[in-house]
Amino acid sequence: MEEHNHGHDAHTQVGDSHEMTSYEKRAGAILSLLTEKGVVASDEIWRAIDDMDSRTPALGAKVVARAWVDPEFKAQLLTDTKAALTELDVDIGSLNTVVALENTDKVHNVVVCTLCSCYPRTILGVPPDWYKSLSYRSRVVVDPRGVLREFGLELDPDVEVRVYDSTADIRYLVIPSRPAGTEAATEDELAGLVSRDSMIGVAMASAPGK
Amino acid sequence: MEARFNAGDRVRIRVDYPAGHFRTPGYIQGKTGTVAGVHGTFRNPESLAKGGDGLPRQYLYLVRFDQTHVWENYNASPQDKLLIDIYEHWLEPVCQS
Amino acid sequence: MDRRVHDRGGWPEAGPINRGQHDLALWEKQTDALHRVLSGPGKHKWRVDELRRAIESIGRDEYESAGYYGRWITAIETLLVERGILSREEIDRRVEDTDEQVK
Numbered sequence: 312m313e314e315h316n317h318g319h320d321a322h323t324q325v326g327d328s329h330e331m332t333s334y335e336k337r338a339g340a341i342l343s344l345l346t347e348k349g350v351v352a353s354d355e356i357w358r359a360i361d362d363m364d365s366r367t368p369a370l371g372a373k374v375v376a377r378a379w380v381d382p383e384f385k386a387q388l389l390t391d392t393k394a395a396l397t398e399l400d401v402d403i404g405s406l407n408t409v410v411a412l413e414n415t416d417k418v419h420n421v422v423v424c425t426l427c428s429c430y431p432r433t434i435l436g437v438p439p440d441w442y443k444s445l446s447y448r449s450r451v452v453v454d455p456r457g458v459l460r461e462f463g464l465e466l467d468p469d470v471e472v473r474v475y476d477s478t479a480d481i482r483y484l485v486i487p488s489r490p491a492g493t494e495a496a497t498e499d500e501l502a503g504l505v506s507r508d509s510m511i512g513v514a515m516a517s518a519p520g521k
Numbered sequence: 522m523e524a525r526f527n528a529g530d531r532v533r534i535r536v537d538y539p540a541g542h543f544r545t546p547g548y549i550q551g552k553t554g555t556v557a558g559v560h561g562t563f564r565n566p567e568s569l570a571k572g573g574d575g576l577p578r579q580y581l582y583l584v585r586f587d588q589t590h591v592w593e594n595y596n597a598s599p600q601d602k603l604l605i606d607i608y609e610h611w612l613e614p615v616c617q618s
Numbered sequence: 619m620d621r622r623v624h625d626r627g628g629w630p631e632a633g634p635i636n637r638g639q640h641d642l643a644l645w646e647k648q649t650d651a652l653h654r655v656l657s658g659p660g661k662h663k664w665r666v667d668e669l670r671r672a673i674e675s676i677g678r679d680e681y682e683s684a685g686y687y688g689r690w691i692t693a694i695e696t697l698l699v700e701r702g703i704l705s706r707e708e709i710d711r712r713v714e715d716t717d718e719q720v721k
Contacts, residue, residue: 338652356651
């Protein structure tokens with residue numbers, strides 16, 4: 312069963328072509344009631360949406376690029392992730408503890424939350440749909456190499472695959488390996504090679520020029 | 522309060538399906554792993570989920586498992602690992618033989 | 619032992635991973651924002667753990683078909699009703715009123 316099937320059968324045609332699901336209607340009803348009663352202010356909701364929109368994988372990419380060029384920063388990132396992020400002026404919010412995991416040619420880390428969809432949102436933005444899908448949550452713990460293959464990543468049998476199931480208060484950020492041929496790249500150019508998926512562990516950082 | 526376990530200790534995950542909310546996946550219950558790290562203490566989500574204060578705080582551990590131990594049919598590389606964050610009250614010591 | 623519906627690790631019958639992506643709709647962002655505002659500083663109506671508990675109490679069929687924010691808004695409704703902030707009836711009524719208006 313995939314994630315975006317509509318629940319219930321209460322579909323109503325609204326306006327031009329927009330079909331509202333029963334969930335969308337209930338969300339609208341709840342929000343308007345809460346605003347009328349003064350439980351939430353419309354402003355507060357918009358600010359929260361702005362905050363959500365402002366957090367993108369570019370934040371994480373900046374962190375990874377710095378780790379690639381600055382060994383001391385990387386060492387700190389791996390031992391005290393929060394302090395390293397603070398040094399880079401990356402605000403992780405008050406919610407979670409973040410731990411960075413380094414991918415090397417010997418070890419490949421990949422992250423999931425099988426129980427819900429925990430994700431380091433403050434530094435990667437909202438998770439992709441597939442990360443929240445029941446299929447990914449079910450399968451990556453039991454068949455990580457098969458799942459990675461679906462993402463186009465074939466790992467050597469000698470590489471140790473470590474699946475992190477983030478079940479608690481810790482959020483994990485994967486530091487992908489620095490691609491070969493990037494010795495002359497600037498930090499900004501390097502950040503451009505760091506995809507969201509590479510920081511979840513289902514992809515490598517891109518090769519330069521691709 | 523001191524952590525009951527240290528990195529390197531062998532632990533077994535308790536088998537339990539208490540009513541209410543808990544954060545220990547079914548697939549890892551009854552399995553044996555090794556403490557890979559101690560994250561520190563956190564409020565207990567089982568209490569927080571009921572509107573409680575989450576106290577006393579619980580130690581949270583990173584526990585490492587061999588994939589070949591967790592899944593009977595795991596036939597990929599034998600060095601592959603699963604790492605899961607587990608609260609102390611879900612861990613039982615395993616006697617080293 | 620019955621596995622809970624949200625406890626998906628190793629769940630059998632899981633198919634291929636759909637890597638299609640949709641932009642979050644406004645109501646999905648509003649739902650996300652509602653939880654963060656209501657559980658956040660100054661409000662403290664509930665904690666994320668309670669939201670999870672409410673999500674986990676959704677029945678299996680609905681859990682699997684509702685989608686991510688469908689589960690969230692269902693759980694938010696549960697918590698609002700639990701706390702007496704809103705009643706099921708007034709939410710139903712508001713949904714009906716909105717339906718009337720668009721007819």
